[in-house]
Amino acid sequence: MKRLLPILLLLLLTAQATRAERVRVRLFSTNTVGTLNVSFDLGNYNLYADGDNLLEDLLGEGRSVLVRAEGGKLHVSVNDDDYGLCDSLRLEATDTACILCLNPANCKQRTYEGNLVVKPLPGGKLLMLSDVEFETYIAGVVQSEIYGQRSDIFRIQAIISRTWALRNMGKHAADGYNFCDNVHCQAYLNRCIRPDIMMGAIESSGETLVDTAGALIETPFHSNSGGQTCNSEDVWRAALPYLRSVEDTFSFGMRQSDWTKTISIDRWLAYFSKTHKLDTADTAVLDTLLHFQQPVRRVQLLGIPLTRIRTDWQLKSTFFSVSVDSLTGSVILNGHGYGHGVGLSQEGAIRMVELGIAYDSVLRHYYTGAIVHRDPTANHSYVERYADHLAQIIEEDRNRQTRVHSKKDDWLGRLFRLRDREEREEVYIESEQDNEQDWEYEW
Numbered sequence: 001m002k003r004l005l006p007i008l009l010l011l012l013l014t015a016q017a018t019r020a021e022r023v024r025v026r027l028f029s030t031n032t033v034g035t036l037n038v039s040f041d042l043g044n045y046n047l048y049a050d051g052d053n054l055l056e057d058l059l060g061e062g063r064s065v066l067v068r069a070e071g072g073k074l075h076v077s078v079n080d081d082d083y084g085l086c087d088s089l090r091l092e093a094t095d096t097a098c099i100l101c102l103n104p105a106n107c108k109q110r111t112y113e114g115n116l117v118v119k120p121l122p123g124g125k126l127l128m129l130s131d132v133e134f135e136t137y138i139a140g141v142v143q144s145e146i147y148g149q150r151s152d153i154f155r156i157q158a159i160i161s162r163t164w165a166l167r168n169m170g171k172h173a174a175d176g177y178n179f180c181d182n183v184h185c186q187a188y189l190n191r192c193i194r195p196d197i198m199m200g201a202i203e204s205s206g207e208t209l210v211d212t213a214g215a216l217i218e219t220p221f222h223s224n225s226g227g228q229t230c231n232s233e234d235v236w237r238a239a240l241p242y243l244r245s246v247e248d249t250f251s252f253g254m255r256q257s258d259w260t261k262t263i264s265i266d267r268w269l270a271y272f273s274k275t276h277k278l279d280t281a282d283t284a285v286l287d288t289l290l291h292f293q294q295p296v297r298r299v300q301l302l303g304i305p306l307t308r309i310r311t312d313w314q315l316k317s318t319f320f321s322v323s324v325d326s327l328t329g330s331v332i333l334n335g336h337g338y339g340h341g342v343g344l345s346q347e348g349a350i351r352m353v354e355l356g357i358a359y360d361s362v363l364r365h366y367y368t369g370a371i372v373h374r375d376p377t378a379n380h381s382y383v384e385r386y387a388d389h390l391a392q393i394i395e396e397d398r399n400r401q402t403r404v405h406s407k408k409d410d411w412l413g414r415l416f417r418l419r420d421r422e423e424r425e426e427v428y429i430e431s432e433q434d435n436e437q438d439w440e441y442e443w
Contacts, residue, residue, distance in 0.1 A: 023137050024177035025188050027128040033104040034124045038065040042413050043098030049086035069124045089118040097412050112191045129177050138162050139192035139201040148350050152359040154200025156349050160219035163208040167216045195411035199390045206375035217242050224256035225345035226319040226337025234299045235340050244368040254347035256338035259316045268331040276304050292322040389415050
């Protein structure tokens, strides 16, 4: 049996950027985890301690690894076998189609492809790192960061997430990894489990956003602009030519386009009086605080940055107007959008794609003057082969929506079964889809 080529190592990155084949991502970075149970959904793993000390080989379905922080070390057991203490642990995939299931104590279960590294942290905590192919990471980010049903939505998110990651590859270099899994970097809350999302990521192969000099740009994004994006200097310090405020009617009427917050008038005025030393007895000041309007985005309210007000009151955005309820006397904030407002509005992009606007036009709308650069050296013949198989899997799912799915229905395993049959020159038979004997893949 020929060894099947890894899917995503074939998706080469842009020639003008620093190439990345694998990245390390800290998992559960916002949680305090002292105990972790690892099981295996697909494929086999080898378990190593303290470098290359092999504890177990070919761990797969039915086996589990329990890791517990203990006295600055890791206590490790596999099913009923206790291996005692070690300084570090590594679960290494024996092939491409391998999936780990992570169950940390007091956290929701997640699944990931690739390898897993575990180390102890002070205070009885675990450091968990996903060692994964770069494009597999990007597909997981896309699934975590955006919703939708159309391939171009996922293609757009893949391009801006890939661009950001390549530009910020060393963000956590001092910590021993590339990225964390939360919004400090990009959300990476699970492996990509949807074949249509993977299709969008594959279609974006080799694509990044660059400026007119060919350099990777910053690609911030947010949920919804509320109808107008922000200049970068209105939120952060730097004024970037491609992060200009643009009118964005496409964000109207979406999930996060509008919001309301009610605050007692005493608390509202006390905040400005005590925190910002404004004279709320002054008629002009009082009138502005109670009737502030933003027909278009503004940066300040009486000299106070709206970003500060948003943070202090935990508002969804800085794009809000103020009025007073004539019946209750409460202050009403009527707001638009969700997020910092700089760069791409995800819900605006979703609407644009649904209206039939091309993905590159969507990107140019939000990143002024930016260019979609496609690496001419990317091996698109392989991309097209995998895309064909993914399209087949997507069509099968569309035609069998009432079917109860099992782990064997995961798109990654199914894709390799299709490739296996193709290499044996066998005809795909629908009734044999769930027959494991039909998949003679050697791990």
